[in-house]
Amino acid sequence: MSTNTPLRIGLVGVGRIGRMHAEIIARDVPGAELTMVHDVVPELAHQVAARLGVEAAGSPAELVASERVDAIGICSSTDTHVEIIELAAAAGKAVMCEKPLSRSLAEVDRAVELVESSGIAFMTGFNRRFDPGHQAVHDAIRDGSIGAVHLTRISSRDPELPSLDYLRVSGGLFVDMAIHDFDMARYIAGPVVQVYAQGEVLIDSAIGDAGDIDTAVTVLTHANRSVTVIDNSRLATYGYDQRVEAFGSRGMASSDNRRLHNAEVTDASGTRQQPLMRFFIDRYAEAYRREWFAFVDYVRGGGPSPVTVRDGRAPVVIAGAASESMRRGAPVEVDVALG
Ligand SMILES: NC(=O)c1ccc[n+]([C@@H]2O[C@H](COP(=O)([O-])OP(=O)(O)OC[C@H]3O[C@@H](n4cnc5c(N)ncnc54)[C@H](O)[C@@H]3O)[C@@H](O)[C@H]2O)c1
Structure with a gap:
């Protein structure tokens, strides 16, 4: 492909996150063009297509096969990801797939096999790696600024409870929510070899009745023997x-919360700041855009994937180990090649 030709992207799934990705690609990503969208709910696809001036496909297969689509964004419900990866692999088209690749490790393994045997370009959508602040923490270790990493701390707390219907099919806090933090821990401190997790129901007993927890702490030991604590x-x-x-042998690097704006108001009673940004679409807006920049550069320029399919697999392994650890009340070992 000539570097002057835009990468034509078709998006499957235009729900909460897919709509946002569609807008970003259509309006904000140099070198990319949104050409087609599909959703199993046709009205949703038609709405988004009309607003952005693109086509609506009648099925994932039609979108993947289209001559006007070079690369596929998979933003549909988690349990549909692998079947769409399979279509893309058969068509030899590049994929950017939302996390988690699947809740089932067997299905994730199928995705790894499909991607690696077909050789398609593939990136897992761990957007937080593209947040400039979090990336600077990662870079401070990689460029030696803070020496060897000893401790990593990640706090990740949502501002609103998901619905019980969502919780029942989410796969649980570790695979649905903490999966981002397990990826962040690996991004900063490398592969994981042991997982020790504790979880409680402190917010709403209905969450416990649905078989889930609402509060958790996970301690990860990395192959380099550094330790990450996630709450x-x-x-x-x-x-x-x-x-x-991240705390290292020669310093410390941190990426803090983002607020609505930076102003502080000080009076005799103290100093007030703005509230924190509301949720992921606002807080990580820049990261989602940079994620697409990275994808387009990768597909056009070649080289290693910024977030490989195996990077997509490891946090699912860690999430499984966290659930097992919580059940057993003991640390669980993870094979270094998988964690
Ligand atoms: N990276 C992030 O920050 C982030 C944030 C939220 C969600 N996600 C992930 O994105 C995915 C979608 O989440 P969401 O919150 O947008 O959910 P959602 O339920 O709002 O949207 C999913 C959409 O997929 C559509 N869909 C379902 N099956 C389909 C199929 N076979 N073909 C086409 N469309 C289909 C649904 O109709 C719906 O519109 C999930 O995997 C989720 O884990 C990632």
Whole structure:
């Protein structure tokens, strides 16, 4: 493909996150063009297509096969990801797939096999790696600024409870929510070899009745023997709380919360700041855009995927180990090649 020709992207699934991705690609990604969308709910696809001036496809197969589509964005419900990866692999088309690749490790393994045997370009949608602040923490380790990493701390707390219907099919806090944090831990401190997790129901007993937890702490030991502590809550009453800190032999790097704006008001009673940004679409807006920039550069320029299919697999393995650890009340070992 000539570097002057835009990468034509077709998007499957235009729900909450897919609509946002569609807007970003259509309006904000140099070198990319949104050409087609599909959703199993046709009205949704037609709405988005009309607003953005693109075509609506009648099925994932039609979208993947279209001559006007070079690459596929998979933003549909998690349980549909692997079947769409299979279509893309058969057509030899590049894929950017939302996390998690699947809730089932067997299905994730099928995705790995499909991607690696077909050789398609593939990127897993762990958007937080593209947040400039979190990326700077990662870079401070990679470029030696803070020496060897010893400790990583990640706080990740959502501002609102998901519906019980969502929770029942979500796969649970570890695979649905903490999956981002397991990826962040690997991004900063490398492969994981042990997982020790504790979880509780402190917010709403209905979450426990649905078989899930709402509060968790996970301790990860990495292959380099550094340790990450992750705390998760499904309900932070003050907004979307997202903090990452790495402590190393020569310093410390941290990426703090983002607020609505930076102003502070000080009077005799103290200093007030703006509330935290509300949720992921606002907080990570820049990261989602940079994720697409990285995808387009990768598909056009070649080289290693910014977030490989195996990077998509490892957090699912870690999530499974976290659930097992919580059940057993003991640490669970993870094969270094998989974690
Ligand atoms: N990276 C992130 O920050 C982030 C945030 C939210 C959701 N996600 C992930 O994105 C995916 C979608 O989540 P969401 O919150 O947008 O959910 P959603 O339910 O709002 O949207 C999913 C959409 O997929 C459509 N769909 C379902 N099956 C389909 C099929 N076979 N073909 C085409 N469309 C189909 C649904 O009709 C719906 O419009 C999930 O995998 C989720 O884990 C990622």
